[in-house]
Structures are given as C-alpha cells and as structure tokens.
Amino acid sequence: MNENNSFFPMFVDLKDRKIKVFGAGKIASRRIKTLLSFEADITVIAPFANETVLGLSKEKLISYEERPYKKGELKDEFFVLAATDNLSVNDDIYKECKEKNIIINVSSDFLKCDFHFPGIARKNNIVIGINAGGKDHKGAKEYTKKIKSFLQEEKE
Ligand SMILES: C[C@@]1(CC(=O)O)c2cc3[nH]c(cc4nc(cc5[nH]c(cc(n2)[C@H]1CCC(=O)O)[C@@](C)(CC(=O)O)[C@@H]5CCC(=O)O)C(CC(=O)O)=C4CCC(=O)O)c(CCC(=O)O)c3CC(=O)O
Numbered sequence: 001m002n003e004n005n006s007f008f009p010m011f012v013d014l015k016d017r018k019i020k021v022f023g024a025g026k027i028a029s030r031r032i033k034t035l036l037s038f039e040a041d042i043t044v045i046a047p048f049a050n051e052t053v054l055g056l057s058k059e060k061l062i063s064y065e066e067r068p069y070k071k072g073e074l075k076d077e078f079f080v081l082a083a084t085d086n087l088s089v090n091d092d093i094y095k096e097c098k099e100k101n102i103i104i105n106v107s108s109d110f111l112k113c114d115f116h117f118p119g120i121a122r123k124n125n126i127v128i129g130i131n132a133g134g135k136d137h138k139g140a141k142e143y144t145k146k147i148k149s150f151l152q153e154e155k156e
C-alpha cells in the first residue's frame with residue numbers, strides 16, 4: 001500500500017457497474033446512498049440490514065441478500081466494499097479480492113484500500129472528492145462540510 005504519498009482522484013463512470021457491498025450498517029448504508037447517486041448496480045450482502053438498506057431494497061434500487069459473506073463468491077465485480085463490523089471477515093474479503101484482482105476498499109483499515117471513499121460535495125456538473133490519505137478522517141469530514149456550504153452559498 002501507498003503509505004506516504006497521496007491517492008490520485010480518478011473520476012470514474014459507475015453507471016451500471018456491478019458493486020458488491022458487505023455489511024449493511026451505518027458506514028455501508030452511507031456509502032450505498034452515495035454510490036446510488038452515481039447510478040451503480042449495487043448488491044448488498046449482510047446477515048442484518050438497517051432501515052436504510054431495507055428501504056432501498058424494497059424500492060428495488062439495490063439487491064439485498066440476507067446472509068454472511070461466503071468465501072469464493074467474488075467473480076466479476078467492478079469493485080467491492082468490505083464494511084462489516086467483523087475485522088476477520090473484512091480481511092477475508094480483502095484477501096479474496098487481492099487473489100482475483102478485484103478492486104477493494106476495506107472501511108476498517110486504510111492500508112487495505114485500493115481506493116479511499118471520498119467525502120463528496122456536488123453542484124450541477126461539479127463533483128469534488130475530498131481525501132486525506134487515511135490520516136485525517138475528521139479533516140476530510142470538516143473540509144467536505146465547508147466545501148458543501150461554499151457550493152451552496154455560491155450564486156447560480
Ligand atoms: C481511509 C478511509 C478508507 C475508506 O473507508 O475508504 C477511512 C478509514 C477509516 N475511517 C475511520 C473512522 C471515521 N471515518 C469518519 C468519516 C469519514 N471517513 C471517510 C473516508 C475514509 N475513512 C477513507 C479516507 C479517509 C481520509 O480521507 O483520510 C469519509 C471521508 C467518507 C465516508 O465514509 O463516506 C467520511 C467523512 C465524510 C463526511 O462526513 O462527509 C468518521 C466520522 C463519521 O463517521 O462521522 C470516523 C469516526 C472516527 C473519527 O471521527 O475520527 C476509521 C476507524 C474505524 C474504527 O476504528 O472503527 C477508519 C479505518 C482506518 O483508518 O484504518
């Protein structure tokens with residue numbers, strides 16, 4: 001992993017891309033909502049899902065499979081988010097992705113991320129992604145808030 005340098009902000013077309021999310025709690029659901037706004041094709045796998053995930057599944061905006069991660073299940077995902085609250089499960093998902101060359105983001109370990117999930121501020125066609133290299137989550141959150149309000153206050 002790249003521990004010293006910054007990550008490159010690659011702006012990617014997610015429309016209809018297959019994304020698997022393991023975990024359906026606070027962090028997973030926040031990220032699923034963001035990814036949906038970029039029109040990704042999302043499957044969520046978790047034994048328990050929160051209201052947000054259940055609601056999105058009911059509206060058929062995502063697929064939800066009520067079960068734990070099964071070793072060997074990954075195949076042709078564009079990328080995978082490991083956002084369970086079980087570190088060893090997150091680690092198993094990470095290892096399978098590495099073996100299969102699938103891009104992976106592990107929310108419990110910044111070193112096990114091929115990419116980081118950014119804070120996002122959007123207005124019309126402008127999309128701004130904020131990242132602090134895994135070294136300052138609070139800073140990323142604060143700058144996201146500041147930039148969001150800057151974009152809102154700006155005249156059309
Ligand atoms: C490296 C990264 C990898 C990735 O997951 O992609 C990562 C990793 C980790 N975060 C942790 C904790 C927290 N992260 C947040 C918030 C955000 N974290 C986000 C991104 C990232 N987090 C990636 C790049 C980070 C960077 O830029 O430096 C944001 C920007 C986007 C988003 O999550 O949507 C979002 C703000 C957006 C917004 O609010 O707009 C909060 C606050 C909160 O949730 O309110 C806390 C609580 C603690 C606190 O307050 O400090 C832990 C410890 C977990 C534990 O110990 O259990 C790890 C694991 C580790 O560091 O190894």
Ligand SMILES: NC(=O)C1=CN([C@@H]2O[C@H](COP(=O)(O)OP(=O)(O)OC[C@H]3O[C@@H](n4cnc5c(N)ncnc54)[C@H](O)[C@@H]3O)[C@@H](O)[C@H]2O)C=CC1
Binds near residue numbers: 024
């Ligand atoms: N990157 C970030 O911004 C942050 C990351 N975290 C990390 O994110 C992870 C998730 O945190 P929360 O969403 O708050 O947890 P949560 O407790 O709200 O949700 C956990 C989810 O994982 C699922 N799960 C448990 N075992 C599973 C398995 N074997 N297969 C599939 N799903 C499984 C549960 O059913 C549940 O849906 C934690 O590891 C935490 O350390 C926490 C705070 C911020």
